[in-house]
Amino acid sequence: MPEIDWRQLPPLASLRAFEATARLNGFSAAARSLNVTPAAVAQQVRALETDLSIKLVKRDGRGVVLTAAGRQLASPLKEAFSQLANGVEQLRATEQTRGIKATTTTYIVDAVIAPKIWSFWKKHPDIPVTFAPGACLAPVDFEGFDFGIRVGAPEDWPDYQSEFLLECETILAASPELAASDDPQNIPWMLGDKEEVNKQTIRNAGLDADRIVRRDIGDLSLEIEAAKQGVGAIIAAEVVIRRFLEDGSLVKLDLKSPPNSVYHVILPNGPIRPSVRTFVDWLKASLAEDA
Helix, strand or coil, X not given: CCCCCHHHCCCHHHHHHHHHHHHHCCHHXXXXXXXXXXXXXXXXXXXXXXXXXXCCEEEECCEEEECHHHHHHHHHHHHHHHHHHHHHHHHHHHHHHCCEEEEECHHHHHHHXXXXXXXXXXXXXXXXXXXXXXXXXXXXXXXXCCEEEEECCHHHCCCCEEEEEEEECEEEEECHHHHHHCCCCCCEECCCCCHHHHHHHHHHCCCCCCCCEECCCCCHXXXXXXXXXXXXXXXXXXXXXXXXXXXXXXXXXXXXXXXXXXXXXXXXXXXXXXXXXXXXXXXXXXXXXXX
């Protein structure tokens, strides 16, 4: 197919006005279809005739009829605009149902999203959603991901869009046995991948962060399991360890509470795919109901 020389084609607005006029048999009907005035449609058609130096329509009472040249142009224009409309509609349908991939911590998926996601799939069974584990303070890499869920403030992601998701208490917790066995200063602490942040949290709680016993276990999921077994104390968002506080396998330590954990949805700048927008809006609304 030869390359299109767009400089040789009339303006799209004129072609669109003529196609609607030809298809709907008049300026008034075309104007209603295009949401403009009949005078604007007539002006665009006259501009097209001037551009082509060909008469395309002629008056017939209150309406218009196509000339032979008009009929010759109307047919391929109708087909072209129809193909364009179908292509756009197919693209929108594909994007609406294309799978979503997000990055967040395993425990946010397990504690926050998994118990509710059935209601999303009940409404949108054709939108698959998958999650990949990532640290709660880690930068969001949008290569292969549609959005991330992270702890922090909007200014932590100046190059991206951020939308508030949820806020909850930050808990210093340990197993009941460990909590009762010794002074919090003397029990082991698992600080994970947020060492400096958690050291400051420990200082704010009234402990000497430089004298604590460190135990490095791995990611948060391993730390929680280790904490339940009495290996050490942890610092975690309440929503992440809520069920363990409720079943008694973890208890809140009697220390000054740190600032709340605030989670945001982090999105790339620019247009957001419809399916991603649908899921993020559902997630925000679903969590707002619990607030």
